[in-house]
Amino acid sequence: MLSVRDLDVSYGDAQALDRVSFEVDEGSIVAIVGANGAGKTSLIRTIAGMIRPSHGSITFRGAEIAGWPSHRVCNLGIGQVAEGRQIFPTLTVGENLDMGALLPRARDKRATQLDRVFAMFPILEERLKQTAGTLSGGEQQMLAIGRCLMGQPDLVMFDEPSLGLAPAIVHEVLRTIRDLNREGLTCVVVEQNVAMSLKLADRAYVLENGRITLTGTGEELLADDRVRQAYLGM
Template sequence: MSLVLDALDVFYGDAQALDGVTLTVPQGSIVAIIGANGAGKSTLIHTIAGIEKPRRGQIRYRGTEIGGWPSHKVCNLGIGQVAEGRQIFPSLTVAENLQMGAMLPRARSKEKATLEEIYALFPRLAERRDQLAGTMSGGEQQMLAIGRCLMGHPELIMFDEPSLGLAPAIVQEVFRIIKLLHQRGMTIVLVEQNVAVSLKLADHAYVLENGRIVMDGSGEALLHDDRVRQAYLGL
């Protein structure tokens, strides 16, 4: 297994955001986390990333317990994140944003080769390398956010609502990139508002409600589950 969460509890003050969450993310798989707004999906991502600290439970990555580690240490272990809302540096150029992604010790020696790979993957970023990131479209900024994450040379990437606020054509491109990264061997955790697409992509999926895992199965199985279809697909 690549990533294992065991009985994870997370609180914001006295309010419990995650309650006994247990899940596994096998190496090389796509695992989707679905649920309504406020279910705890982003909290789950933030806790794995080291932004939030669990009160109880374990987070193990390739056998190493990482629960409560600072985020920079989690990143340097090989876990990347493409955050909700993109969170690029608007006053820096495209190239400078990408350079920021390569500041991790694990990534520095590979920076030049990785940058060439990202420009090949996202030709628009190569064309606009000297443009201020804040002046680009939302879709271009999302590509930059993905590229910056890849500059850190991750082995597992967590996508938090990657299609949010994007035009349909750009959404298709984002999912194409996610599929391509998976085909190249990347392990992916996907939190995505488009539940149907998420389940079609996923090898396995978990349903999160009020901070608890209430159902899991293959993406295909949940896509055809009546409870999931009624709750999340409006069918």
């Protein structure tokens, strides 16, 4: 569904991604794990069209999209739940959800998607007219996911979905990602929480200093001594 080949990204003289390659099969959950500063967010933003790569290929369902503007990438069916939620804090919950449905691909099915979001997150319907900035961290994450779903994506990239959340809320977010995947949504999860991500993933990649250093199933990487020593403290 998504194929990244030999991707390079630089900020001036600093190289953020160095020949990164990975694949995402349709209907799967793929985890990209690594420490803070490994290049994970740069990778997500490059796929999303927010950063132009200096080299490499990004194909989505056979279409070469490297360098496309972000609005074209979104309308093709790639959604993003950004690090830190990135909701519009001065708008209401309802207005935030409406922003997600502005894509041409999503306009005709706004009502259907809204019902789906409310079924998944009933609290958002209760808070529909509440200013988004007054929501709790967990509720804001639900809103960020709901807003993304309003755009009718086929693949969603979750950038640090557990960041800043209480453990109980983290488990709720993970359950949501698993449920969405079971409904047919393809998911890419980018996380510092390595154990959590690997337990969730069908396939996983370790990103270190801008390079993919390990790959395998989630179970294989959980059992890998290098991963256990470097990220799990074992």
